[in-house]
Amino acid sequence: MKLIFIHGAPAAGKLTTAKALLAQTGGRLFDNHAAIDIARTVFDFGAPGFWELVQTVRMSVLGAALEQGLPLLVMTFVYADPIDLPTFEQFEAIVKRHGGELLPVFLKCSTEEIVRRVATPDRAARRKLMSETGVRQFLDEHTVSAVPRQNCLVLDSEANSAETNAQAIIRRFDLV
Numbered sequence: 001m002k003l004i005f006i007h008g009a010p011a012a013g014k015l016t017t018a019k020a021l022l023a024q025t026g027g028r029l030f031d032n033h034a035a036i037d038i039a040r041t042v043f044d045f046g047a048p049g050f051w052e053l054v055q056t057v058r059m060s061v062l063g064a065a066l067e068q069g070l071p072l073l074v075m076t077f078v079y080a081d082p083i084d085l086p087t088f089e090q091f092e093a094i095v096k097r098h099g100g101e102l103l104p105v106f107l108k109c110s111t112e113e114i115v116r117r118v119a120t121p122d123r124a125a126r127r128k129l130m131s132e133t134g135v136r137q138f139l140d141e142h143t144v145s146a147v148p149r150q151n152c153l154v155l156d157s158e159a160n161s162a163e164t165n166a167q168a169i170i171r172r173f174d175l176v
Helices: 013-025 032-040 048-066 085-097 111-117 121-125 132-141 164-172
Strands: 001-009 029-030 074-075 100-108 153-156
Touching: 001 013, 001 085, 013 029, 013 100, 013 132, 013 164, 029 048, 029 153, 032 048, 032 074, 048 074, 048 085, 085 100, 111 132, 153 164
Parallel strands: 001 074, 001 100, 029 074, 100 153
Antiparallel strands: none
């Protein structure tokens, strides 16, 4: 299995890019908010046990996809360095254990553009971070960056359309 790991700041265009990529390649989507939504049915956001359940769901989904031989899975994630490195390394380990490839893609986007995007109706419907204050606080408190891997493809989601970035991912990781 190829796991395309699309990461970046909140509102950087991860889900939009993932959908554009899947429209051109097939495969399946594992949006990070699916795991978060499951955890919200049991816990308040961030409460004790919340993030542990989110990670358990993520690992279960990845394990099931790998065991069933799914050829392509696109996953979205907000990666903050260094606190999320152990989580990323868990993803790498399970993918490698099953003979798959983890192919990271980082979407960079200016804070100003993120602030402009953060209050969209789609984000409200999905219960995502929506306030300028909230996103600025998140970005001030966390170092959102590309995962520290040489094969990480860095794309500009402000300058390029999701379709253009999807084409770049297809070319770089030979997804045709």
